[in-house]
Amino acid sequence: MTRLKTAIPKSELLAQDHQHCWHPFTQAQTAAPPIPMVRGEREFLFDADGKRYFDGVSSWWVNLHGHAHPVIAEAIAQQARTLEQVMFAGITHAPAVQLAQALVQRAPAPLQHVFYTDNGSTAVEVALKMAAQYWRNQGQLRQRFLAFEGAYHGDTFGAMAAGRSSGFYTPFEDWLFAVDSLPYPHTWQGHGPSADEAESLAWLDQYLLEHGSELVAFIAEPLVQGAAGMRMVRPAYLRAVVERVQAQGIPVIFDEVMTGFGRTGTFFASEQVGVAPDLLCLSKGLTGGFLPMGATLAQPHIYQAFLSDDVGKALLHGHSYTANPLGCAAALASLQLFEEEQTLARIQAQAAVHTEQLARLAQHPRVQRVRQSGTIAAFDLQVNEQNQYGAGAGTWLRERAAQQGVLLRPLGNCIYFIAPYCTANETLIQAYQVVSTLLDELA
Numbered sequence: 001m002t003r004l005k006t007a008i009p010k011s012e013l014l015a016q017d018h019q020h021c022w023h024p025f026t027q028a029q030t031a032a033p034p035i036p037m038v039r040g041e042r043e044f045l046f047d048a049d050g051k052r053y054f055d056g057v058s059s060w061w062v063n064l065h066g067h068a069h070p071v072i073a074e075a076i077a078q079q080a081r082t083l084e085q086v087m088f089a090g091i092t093h094a095p096a097v098q099l100a101q102a103l104v105q106r107a108p109a110p111l112q113h114v115f116y117t118d119n120g121s122t123a124v125e126v127a128l129k130m131a132a133q134y135w136r137n138q139g140q141l142r143q144r145f146l147a148f149e150g151a152y153h154g155d156t157f158g159a160m161a162a163g164r165s166s167g168f169y170t171p172f173e174d175w176l177f178a179v180d181s182l183p184y185p186h187t188w189q190g191h192g193p194s195a196d197e198a199e200s201l202a203w204l205d206q207y208l209l210e211h212g213s214e215l216v217a218f219i220a221e222p223l224v225q226g227a228a229g230m231r232m233v234r235p236a237y238l239r240a241v242v243e244r245v246q247a248q249g250i251p252v253i254f255d256e257v258m259t260g261f262g263r264t265g266t267f268f269a270s271e272q273v274g275v276a277p278d279l280l281c282l283s284k285g286l287t288g289g290f291l292p293m294g295a296t297l298a299q300p301h302i303y304q305a306f307l308s309d310d311v312g313k314a315l316l317h318g319h320s321y322t323a324n325p326l327g328c329a330a331a332l333a334s335l336q337l338f339e340e341e342q343t344l345a346r347i348q349a350q351a352a353v354h355t356e357q358l359a360r361l362a363q364h365p366r367v368q369r370v371r372q373s374g375t376i377a378a379f380d381l382q383v384n385e386q387n388q389y390g391a392g393a394g395t396w397l398r399e400r401a402a403q404q405g406v407l408l409r410p411l412g413n414c415i416y417f418i419a420p421y422c423t424a425n426e427t428l429i430q431a432y433q434v435v436s437t438l439l440d441e442l443a
């Protein structure tokens with residue numbers, strides 16, 4: 001009988017995994033066996049041997065309030081017993097409507113219309129399609145997109161085209177549409193205004209002069225480029241970029257899939273930039289990290305460009321699980337926790353611990369380019385890469401830290417923490433100590 005078994009012996013689980021499961025971003029032939037995780041609680045995960053791990057990267061940046069939070073778990077269970085799923089064309093339901101209202105209330109005005117998707121990549125995909133059709137519906141065929149050099153927007157085709165940065169896309173390069181790259185200033189090392197910013201803006205001015213009338217949209221991860229290696233820019237610089245693009249009536253898409261829901265210290269990074277994007281992409285923390293869901297928010301002028309007697313001018317896009325009631329219920333419970341648990345205050349407190357710990361770590365000879373944006377804390381390893389660490393120093397550090405109960409997911413040599421907001425200060429401080437002690441071992 002096919003029934004979920006909760007207690008499979010570890011060796012059997014790993015053997016079955018090896019035979020049937022295809023893991024993301026993993027070379028199965030050479031990768032170490034995966035850790036068989038059994039349960040989660042607050043900032044911790046527990047494996048099949050009962051070993052406890054601090055989830056230092058919030059399980060790919062999704063978890064906000066802690067694992068298995070009873071309020072979110074109960075909201076999902078209740079919704080599952082009431083209405084688990086229904087198509088969202090020709091039908092609506094309270095969880096979707098309430099969540100849309102709540103998101104619009106928190107998003108920078110005048111973002112007013114919410115389109116639900118399944119994950120971060122499709123939230124981006126939808127934004128790109130909305131921007132393209134926005135022009136076409138007005139009788140203009142525009143073909144250029146602009147994105148930051150080094151960006152990461154997800155792994156579907158449109159998102160890959162906008163991202164480009166990643167070596168992951170090499171096998172698909174022939175199928176990706178062209179996207180122009182705006183130079184990313186090297187102020188991401190955490191310093192003040194720089195010549196790089198001025199150069200980037202000058203490049204943009206020239207580009208807009210030459211190609212502004214062909215441009216569909218500009219897309220950016222506001223304040224922090226995540227997968228590119230936690231590269232941070234100053235809000236004032238990004239504001240200058242956005243103002244230049246919007247001054248020409250070109251839609252700006254903010255991909256807040258990672259930065260949304262408090263990660264950078266404010267509810268949305270857009271708040272610090274001080275501008276409202278025309279389109280805003282959300283996912284990851286949207287459901288508190290419980291269920292896969294995304295959303296693309298649009299300003300009224302974008303939405304209105306799709307209103308017509310002509311069905312062909314509608315956004316003919318959707319997913320089977322668009323506005324899934326379980327995801328909406330989880331997201332509403334997560335927003336409720338922001339109020340009940342004073343999450344924004346917790347975020348400030350956690351950010352202060354990072355600042356203190358990073359300052360200490362910055363003294364370490366193996367640490368360079370220490371940087372922080374709210375609860376995103378990062379630095380680069382300074383090592384000689386003569387390959388004495390096998391796959392690389394980042395991988396070495398990840399494996400050693402996991403042995404000591406700290407889960408990390410370095411991006412090359414960029415080591416970062418993005419912890420659940422409920423993380424106790426002692427847990428975080430201990431994790432920094434584990435990293436610091438391991439760095440002592442690095443040649």
Ligand code: PLP
Nearest residue numbers: 119120121152153154226257258
């Ligand atoms: N956009 C950004 C900024 C991301 O960081 C990610 C994932 O890391 C995505 C989009 C893609 O999201 P997903 O993995 O849910 O498809």
